Amino acid sequence: MPEQSPKAQIDLEDLAIHEGTPVLLRRALAGLTAGELLEVRADSSDFFEALGAWCREEGHCYVGSSGPNCYRIEKGAGTAPVVAPGNHVAESADPNWGLAPRGGKIERGGPKFAFTLCQKRDVWAQELASIYKQAAANQWSAARDIPWSSLPKLPAELEAALAQIMTFLTENEFAALYVPARFIPRIHPHYREVVEVLAVQVADEARHAEAFTWRAEAGGIGLGTTANSGQLSLQTLLEEPDFTTAAFLLCVMGEGTFLTLLTFLEQFAPDPVTATLARLAHRDEARHVAFGMEHLRYVLEREPERRSSLAAAVERRSRMLASVSGLSPYVSDALMILAGGGVAPQQVRAGARQVFLLHREMDAARRDRLHGLGFDSFQATRLSAHHTRNFM
Ligand SMILES: [Fe+2]
Ligand SMILES: [Fe+2]
The missing domain is CATH 1.10.620.20 (Ribonucleotide Reductase, subunit A)
Incomplete structure (x- = not known):
């Protein structure tokens, strides 16, 4: 089976994981669908050790190194799927939408709130x-x-x-x-x-x-x-x-x-x-x-x-x-x-x-x-x- 080629690349230069690397990783992964690969170039010495744990936390898969200071991440399902009820005023509001502002996206599986006036x-x-x-x-x-x-x-x-x-x-x-x-x-x-x-x-x-x-x-x-x-x-x-x-x-x-x-x-x-x-x-x-x-x-x-x-x-x-x-x-x-x-x-x-x-x-x-x-x-x-x- 031919090796899957990355869908996107990102160069983090020497940015360390504690300096905000996840911001750029999440932005790069947001444009991919589950199963697609992101190739990450990173020169920071602590990057490799931290990357695997970060991927597990965020619901992605660390695939391995693809060259010196080059790593691959397979986009996963993410931490939780989101729903987007839209900005129109619905006839009925789901208690699981909780405190999310109308028009935004909401992670599934949130707590059920006790609002009783939901129509x-x-x-x-x-x-x-x-x-x-x-x-x-x-x-x-x-x-x-x-x-x-x-x-x-x-x-x-x-x-x-x-x-x-x-x-x-x-x-x-x-x-x-x-x-x-x-x-x-x-x-x-x-x-x-x-x-x-x-x-x-x-x-x-x-x-x-x-x-x-x-x-x-x-x-x-x-x-x-x-x-x-x-x-x-x-x-x-x-x-x-x-x-x-x-x-x-x-x-x-x-x-x-x-x-x-x-x-x-x-x-x-x-x-x-x-x-x-x-x-x-x-x-x-x-x-x-x-x-x-x-x-x-x-x-x-x-x-x-x-x-x-x-x-x-x-x-x-x-x-x-x-x-x-x-x-x-x-x-x-x-x-x-x-x-x-x-x-x-x-x-x-x-x-x-x-x-x-x-x-x-x-x-x-x-x-x-x-x-x-x-x-x-x-x-x-x-x-x-x-x-x-x-x-x-
Ligand atoms: Fe009044
Ligand atoms: Fe009054």
């Missing part, structure tokens, strides 16, 4: 790239971007009302932080755009919690009271096990309702710090709502029957909270005092009227979003009415 329809949404781009461009800092030095000394009853509202907002920010944070480690990294959007959402909520707490403390009153009714409502949100249902309850129903609340707070803010906080938080929340709407649209286009399970989730939550009277008097009173501008009877009357209108606007905006997701008027009215009194 595109479990997590995907349109417009993810644009939501993420806006989120990255609109990050703000509570220390840098809020006019803290312009905070006036407010009448005690207004400052106390604001401190109570900031306390309520902060509780809700924690819920809005923990819900996406719970799901991130369950989402297969193949759907990285979803993970990226949710990661920024978590960072947004951390900033909101920080900024609202600062506002309560900056007025000298400190934080107010957290009511059981609010805690029970948020607990039902935190415990929702299904991603799509959680996104519906949090982003569409809860954060959607908070958009109206933040507009109200900006409108009635008695100081520029509160107004700026409400405006910046509203900008972030609008993105969170946009993600929720896009995800729900994606799911409902493919599984329209899921509307009934989403409706059931809202109604189930409403039944669980049936014993809870509604928005806590701490928050409700504070909103009326803020909107009325004080505690004189005519101010309270004006404030109560504004809070009545606030509830009506929240309901109208929820029904609009539900229509946008294909719920009919009857369903939208019913679901909006069953939404938690706690807003989130």
Whole structure:
């Protein structure tokens, strides 16, 4: 049988194995198929002893010397075969792809990861790239971007009302932080755009919690009271096990309702710090709502029957909270005092009227979003009415 001639040659000159020889060997072998020969010329004195061990480690075969300082390597199967799932977003992601970035090659036989959200329809949404781009461009800092030095000394009853509202907002920010944070480690990294959007959402909520707490403390009153009714409502949100249902309850129903609340707070803010906080938080929340709407649209286009399970989730939550009277008097009173501008009877009357209108606007905006997701008027009215009194 005629001797096989080398498919490629490489001259390593006097480069020693510890000086990076494997880099050049791997590059030369990458262009060969299994069974083909590479001829290596190397003048380094330690090369010959190290080459055999290196070939065994890398899954190749050291064939022998073919002349002075000349050696031959037969390309083997390599350390592990690789798969290349491609750069398109697959309908289903293999848990064995693990943490490999989409579009790259992956060695076979890697560990199986415990991601449970591995189907595109479990997590995907349109417009993810644009939501993420806006989120990255609109990050703000509570220390840098809020006019803290312009905070006036407010009448005690207004400052106390604001401190109570900031306390309520902060509780809700924690819920809005923990819900996406719970799901991130369950989402297969193949759907990285979803993970990226949710990661920024978590960072947004951390900033909101920080900024609202600062506002309560900056007025000298400190934080107010957290009511059981609010805690029970948020607990039902935190415990929702299904991603799509959680996104519906949090982003569409809860954060959607908070958009109206933040507009109200900006409108009635008695100081520029509160107004700026409400405006910046509203900008972030609008993105969170946009993600929720896009995800729900994606799911409902493919599984329209899921509307009934989403409706059931809202109604189930409403039944669980049936014993809870509604928005806590701490928050409700504070909103009326803020909107009325004080505690004189005519101010309270004006404030109560504004809070009545606030509830009506929240309901109208929820029904609009539900229509946008294909719920009919009857369903939208019913679901909006069953939404938690706690807003989130
Ligand atoms: Fe928030
Ligand atoms: Fe949010």
